[in-house]
Amino acid sequence: MGALAANPAPLDRLRNIGISAHVDAGKTTTTERILFYTGRISAMHEVKGKDEVGATMDSMDLERERGITIQSAATFAQWGNHHINVIDTPGHVDFTIEVERALRVLDGAVLVLCAASGVQSQTVTVDRQMRRYKVPRLCFINKLDRSGSDPWRVVSELREKLRLNAVALQVPIGVERDQDGVVDLVAMEAVRFGGQHGETVVRTPVKDENDKALVELAYAKRAEMIERLADLDDELASVFLEGGEPTVAQLKRVIRKATIDLALVPVVMGASYKNKGVQPMLDCVVDYLPAPAEKANEALDLENNEAKLVLATDSEAPLVGLAFKLEEGRFGQLTYVRVYQGTLRRGMNLRNTRTGKRTRLPRLVRMHANKMEDVESIGAGEICAMFGVDCHSGDTFTTGDAAGFSPAMMSMFVPEPVMSLAISVKKVTEQAEQLTKGLARFQKEDPTFHVHHDPESKETLISGMGELHLDVYCERLRREYKVDVTTGAPRVNYRETCGKRVEFSYTHKKQTGGRGQYAKVAGFIEPLEDDETAEGKRKPRGVVFENHLSGNDVPPEFIPAIEKGVREGSGKGVLVEAPVVNTRFVVTDGASHAVDSSELAFVTAARNALREALTNSNSYLLEPIMRVQVTVPDEYQGPVVGGLNQRRGNILETVSRDGLSTVDADVPLGEMFGYSAVLRAATQAKGSFTMEQSHLARMPKGDQERIIKKYLEDKEKKKK
Helix, strand or coil: CCCECCCCCCHHHEEEEEEEECCCCCHHHHHHHHHHHCCCCCCCCCCCCCCCCCCCCCCCHHHHHHCCCCCCEEEEEEECCEEEEEEECCCCHHHHHHHHHHHHHCCEEEEEEECCCECCHHHHHHHHHHHHCCCCEEEEEECCCCCCCCHHHHHHHHHHCCCCCEEECEEECCCHHHCCCEEECCCCEEEEEECCCCCEEEEEEHHHCCCHHHHHHHHHHHHHHHHHHHCCCHHHHHHHHCCCCCCHHHHHHHHHHHHHCCCCEEEEECEHHHCECHHHHHHHHHHHCCCHHHCCCEEEECCCCCEEEECCCCCCCCCEEEEEEEEEECCEEEEEEEEEECCEECCCEEEECCCCCEEECCEEEEEECCEEEEECEECCCCEEEEECCCCCCCCEEEECCCCCCCEEECCCCCCCCCEEEEEEECCHHHHHHHHHHHHHHHHHHCCCCEEEECCCCCCEEEEECCHHHHHHHHHHHHHHCCCCEEECCCEECCEEECCCCEEEEEEEEECCCCCCEEEEEEEEEEECCCEECCCCCEECCCEEEEECCCCCCCCHHHHHHHHHHHHHHHCCCCCCCCCECCEEEEEEEEECCCCCCCHHHHHHHHHHHHHHHHHHCCCEEEEEEEEEEEEEEHHHHHHHHHHHHHCCCEEEEEEEECCEEEEEEEEEHHHCCCHHHHHHHHCCCCCEEEEEEEEEEECCHHHHHHHHHHHHHHHHHHHC
């Protein structure tokens, strides 16, 4: 395929958007319609279609088989005279890093919600991610054709649960079986969709509608819309107070500015599966979401003590590009890049500002799911992919000849893994190399996937965000690397913390002839509270080291060694060798020897002092608590609530709507293994659930003793 032009549209007509939502809200189905109506594909296929083709953006065999999105996929489309880069993201929280890195580089987003289910657990998570990166968004209330649809309840939940200034720009023309389109409240037109696939958009004035109730509702909701918009704009407020009628251009100007300023979230509606509402939603994307130059982007200046560097969305400026996603392709590593400023050209000399390494860019492509189109260059504000450049996710690139210019884009948030599995191969000699190669690749691609080799048990442990996350990687090892892997029982990633303030005084002495080792450290440890993140979540703090030494009993050059010993010691606690968190280690006194003291001696002394102090402080285990949301028919609500209670769950809320009950609960992760099979059996496969880590909590004493006993027994078995 021939090379394409650098930018197919001017910057003001470029949009970079993500499609995000809770599981099964209709993200991939909506994206499939976007591709069809923009002419990128000639035929639509469903996520779980009978033709066994599957949606375009679900290009992995596993995605097509399971009917879920596992990896975010990028494409681009033309809508009118606007160029839109689209990233379809997963809904399952196990693959939350895919949403995280997509939102890190996007200028705007479409938050898809189900008209019947409303705001769900993963909707809250996605909203939190959008807030973290200050991404303007519009909401698309999908599935108006579904039984129990109530878009006005969803709008209320957006305002109450997510605290968004949600303003409906449309009114549905009927819901459930009567769904027949939408009313555009800005233009005051009824919009219906004809043709075999809803490709013909028919607009008629609302005043000409025969349904008087619909006309009255449209005028009432329009008045409410204008009133809310008037609160955000003085000019519109004047028109409103004087009883005037604002023009369409005035309304669009206010909506666009308020959306980009994060003061407003426009709400549109439709039924993607029934081919209704997607084209007006695309109109709103180009009308209200920002162009790349309308969103401020900053980098850190590595040449100037990481001072903030404001980037200009200018194709003539020095290049700044962020590698935000890696994949192993047929032709080597495929690196997804967002160009923030400058122009990325095939054949140019690139410099990785993290490593200083220079490399030539041999191939540049635009992505359409798993298909590629070669391009010669990509300008500022664009998203593309490059081959033949070895790097890590989060690396920043500039031109190799840009002397003194070393920007680094701020990194994305990467959550900690919550569970682990022991993994092994049946044919060690034949498959060990392939296993190592596959695990190395997955670690490089996915920052939430960790691999650890336990020197005592000789086991290889993989850690991730949940059972589904690890199950998918095990299946990929079998398919892509032909490795016959077996896994052990899931393990919870516990944490340990000190129980109370205790003082310590530890002396390390070793004399074996010649120069010995001597170091003494004294002080105290005490508990710390969790940190609270900007999103209001609780997050453990690790071990905080503080130096309160006075005098020269411990020479200053040994202070870093004491801190190093504390860091090493905090990696394995005294109960089940879990990492230590929420503990302050304060050194107040110590002693050294003119000959025998060394860095190694103080590292050892500090490490052992921490272990001794933890033992004396009655340290205890913290376990991950998961926020679980279960959705079942009403008749199964009782057994589900009872089952969660048996799993030490704390029921937070139970809501029943239109024959479906939604149960929200906090449940320890260790109690959730195998829950999918239990729920399936208890509800005749009619129930579903999602979960994400909420916080860490102290484990009950009896359960802690059981865990420690099992840990010691397993350790003994491995020794034998």
